[in-house]
Amino acid sequence: METNSLQNKNLLEVRGLCKEFPVGVFGGNRLVHAVEDANFSVKRGQVVALVGESGSGKTTTLRMIARLLPVTHGEIYFKGIDMLLVEPRQASLDYRRQVQYIFQDPFASLNAVHTIEHHLARPLLIHKLTHSNQETRERVCDLLETVELKPAEMIASRYPHQLSGGQRQRVAIARALAVDPELILADEPISMLDVSIRMGVLNLIQRLKEERGISFVYITHDLASARYIGDEIMVMYAGHMVEGGNSEAIMKEPAHPYTQLLLSAVPDPRAGLHTDRNAKARGEVPSLIDPPPGCPFAARCPRVLKICHQVMPRPARVSEGHWVRCNLFDPKG
């Protein structure tokens, strides 16, 4: 591969990733196009936020990267290696060690009948990272302290129901950290938590990135938290990545009409009441079953052109490191 050296700079690179789900009785012949042609990359020590409304394909993308869902087509490069080529059926233990997942709901992702120690010791044993009970126990305590759960010994002996939501999510993060991963896939890790403890969890992610150089793909529907910890933001709409780039650039100069709509919908008292900020689009997300050709936002877009109903444009450059897929921008420009 002539681009090998280029890919190596990226810890993860996803190219033309697609996921289709068949619907209907007897297998049906209709398809839900959950993710269509997703392209993005994650550098070492970088947080990339995937932002979009429910049904936009964020979680499906993340699950494909985690190899929890089979990929319909597309390529996933991890450290420059085409993982779907090397491990076509199932991810190896080694891949699963390097790529960890944090689920949205900390009330569902921990097993109610096991102690916290059990949850944290299990990955250590499966991946053979510790060699004695003593060592395992010490490592569990280290992990709990890393995620600021103290006193560690006491927390380790508790059951999930004895912890608050925020504490549970920290346990889930500690479990992901247990195997020294290089990439953590975080699926809305704060959306189920109380408001006052959300920032603590986000700051923890930030710290892990800075201190340990761990990369994150962070999924959220909340642009403000994406801006808070995301170095880059990818905006998803109806299965498509419509805009991406440096998070400040996207916040300051959103190029896609959908990103503009999303931004104008966020309550932001600091900016004053902005009822007429930019575009106003009515309507809701279209059905993803056998979608029509063209841009998925065309039906709602206030600046729609004739061509939008026919062609989904290629990415066009807006500024350095900031791209958009919109017919208002010339792909050659």
Place this chain on the structure above:
Amino acid sequence: MNPSNEPLLDVRDLSVRYLTARGQVRAVDKVSFNVQPGEVVGLAGESGSGKSTIAHALLRILHPPAVITGGQALFEGRDIMAMDDPELEAFRWSKISIVFQSAMNALNPVMKIRDQITDVMLHHGVDKSEAAQRAVDLFDLVGIEPARLDAYPHQLSGGMRQRAVIAIALALKPPMLIMDEPTTALDVVVQKDILEQITELRKKLGFSILFITHDLSLLVEISTHISIMYAGDIVEKAPARELFENPKHPYTLGLMNSFPSISGAKQKLVGIPGSPPDLVAPPSGCKFHPRCAKAMPVCSQIAPVNRQLSADHSVACHLFDK
């Protein structure tokens, strides 16, 4: 209707407890606030702070083990807590109606929306042809095509279902609506649409709203007054803008510090350390003291009382003791 500046709803020392096997939970502890005609009063707090319990208590739809243990709620001068069943039946929906968080659970999945709207009107003695006409008008009002009246809930999108629920809440033209996290389950774009719709409807019809949410930034945008709840207490009360620009209680400050912004300089936010308390055994003194950066010795001993900082800004915190 109310020229003498009388509040529409005046809640005084309302207390609700949950009687659980582990002991009594003081879900709402001597809470007082009022709602003036035409106002949007916001009630903000985290889960378990008692905000939804207040909503349910005001309609007297709490079920055991929840028990209203004291206080009054005067609506147009009549105490809701003292009403008997027939009075309550006439009162609910015609005076105060409620919009619940999850429209999917608020609507009956096997009934057409049309029947669910007319149901409440027929029950309150509106005649059939008028109810049918009003259903059409209500759908028009909330921006859904009246043709969709014959749809079942699952045939509507999340946003439309929530609009339908709002239409049902407006069916008897009540002077007050309680909205309990009406947009939490919705995407931001739909949320924005619905909030704008609510604001428009309120201007047109003039009802008051008690708006309950955990999202303070949203509340600052929509309400005229805000009360901040923590562990069953109202800890701070002020006009929305004043609260946003000049928050006093350390908990309110902490909450403000929990919402990243999409504009302005990026700043490090710290949120609030610790977690909300267990209300079976709440902390002594001020319930917030274990999480408070400014706690003093007195805070763990004596519960602070409400202090009036100005005519319409009050706070319950020892930092403001004289």
